[in-house]
Amino acid sequence: MASVNFLYRSRKRDANLSLRLLYRHDKKDFTVGGKTKYLISKEYWIKKHPLKRIKDIDIANKQTEVNQELNKIENHILEAFNRTHPDNISKEWLQDVMDDYYKPSLEPNRKLDQLLAYYKDFIEFKKNEITSSTIKKYKTVQNLLERYENTLGRKLLIKDIDLLFQKDFENYCLSKSYSKNTIAKAVRTIKTVCNHAKYNGIETSYQLEKLKPKFKKVENIYLTFEEIEQIENLEKADDIDPKELTESILNARDWLVISCYTGQRVSDFMRFNKDMIRVENGKPLIEFTQKKTNKTMTVPLHKKVLDILEKRNGKFPRPISDQKYNDYIKDVCELAKIDNIVRGSKKQETFPKSKIYRKIEKDYKKYELVSSHIGRRSFATNFYGQIPTSYLIYVTGHSTEKMFLQYIGKSNKDLALELTKYF
Known part of the structure; x- marks a missing residue:
């Protein structure tokens, strides 16, 4: 039986972790030392990594990141150990194993300093x-x-x-x-x-x-509850020709409403189907695995989503490609008269026939800026202040509250005004 320990053996503020391979053979204990190329700070390793009950999400995320890398190194070493006779284990052997682990950056004749x-x-x-x-x-x-x-x-x-x-x-x-x-x-x-x-x-x-990337604050384009209601009621609008409400338009419309009340990415909600739904304590929930994060999610279904399922005999709308969805929901929002002028950016050809496209910032009609991401942002923005932020973060999958607040464009002033509700 063998095990691997990791140690910080340096007086420097930042250093690569050392490791020890410990194993028993012929009733004798052996220890072989080696070096990783995993750079870490002394302060983190000594004061923060050993913590058990962590409230600081940044430290928790860092601990997860470090543990994942160290687990990979440990598994790599133990797999090699299990393939090798103990008499052949040595410091040189361990170094070869570590070199093999870092093979992508150690291939011969590759100029990887470039x-x-x-x-x-x-x-x-x-x-x-x-x-x-x-x-x-x-x-x-x-x-x-x-x-x-x-x-x-x-x-x-x-x-x-x-x-x-x-x-x-x-x-x-x-x-x-x-x-x-x-x-x-x-x-x-x-x-x-x-x-x-x-x-x-x-x-x-x-x-x-x-190096500090300089991001420019952009307007967060989202659909208000009133605008979502306009979208829901397309069939009731007197100034819309029924012929314009094709099956494809209504299909995309229903997906858009679903996205506004589930807060998921198009890569996830477009895969929803009735088999993912289960009922707990009388409450319908949908369970799925996020494509981007590989996280298993369980999200309650809003009444608006249930209404769509009911009119579709328990089924979700027909899945379509991301590109078609993006095109159709612009048409949906144009039909719903979501055409107020807002500041934003979208890809446009830099000049005719150049075939070079760049994001151009200027004033647009709002429906022109609608894309597949708008449902997720609308969910987060509309329900902020109505649902506890920790629950919203769970649904959207943001790693920290800071990231979530940046996502919905909340500043310190906005937070201060929210706080006045409790005074």
Whole structure:
């Protein structure tokens, strides 16, 4: 029987964790020491990681992240141990096992100190942990980096990613008409990749942690309860030609209402079916696994959702593609006269026949800015203050209250005004 222990054996503020493989053979105890490439702070490891009852969600999330990585390392070592005769176990053997664990960053003849070379391996390394949509976002940033690197006429090294890089990269993106938030997301992604490289022992700039993506506050587009009611009552509107209310329009309309009262992503609610519904204490619940997070969710069904199921003989609307859904719900909202002017951004061709699309911020009719995400945001915004925030966070799946409040666009002033209700 073997086990693996992890230790912090350094006087430095941040260091890679050490490990010990302990096992018994021929009635004798053996210990073999080794080194991981998992970088961690001394303060966290000593003061925060051992905590059992954690109220701070950030510490809890960090503890989960660390434990997941250490469990992977431990399992990798123990699997190798079980395939090896104890007489062959040594410090050199353990080092080979660890090298094998970090193989993506140790392949021979690969220049992984170069940003794009490492970036490609990073995506490969993460492909089983993230969704296809996230991989697509990573590759979009990779393509942007390749175009930027071509303008430099040289290969970017991971250690080149510093404040000077950020400024020059942002200027390049602005010259290509990218929005400030698209640029900020790209910088954040590049920083994530570089931090991953840092944990794997590759040199990074001492300024890496100083990179702070500059996000611009945008208007949160959502549907009010009154607007949702207008959408529900399309058939009752006197100024709508019944011929316009096609099966496809009404099908998308019902999905839109469902999304506004369940708070889920289109990748999840579009998979809803009656077999997912169960009744507990007389209350109908829907149980499913979120596609993005792989979390099993149990969400109560609002009366508005039950009304739609009742008129459809207990069935959910017909599933359609994300693209068709996005197109139809714009038509739905236009028919419902949700056409007040709001500030927002949407992708448009930069100039005719350029085939280059960028998000353009300006004033639009509200229905033009409606997309599949609006139901989830409407749920979170409309029910904020009516339902305890902790319950809303459970339904939406946000990791922290801070993230949730940013999502619905609540500022300190908004929170202060909410607080006055209790004085």
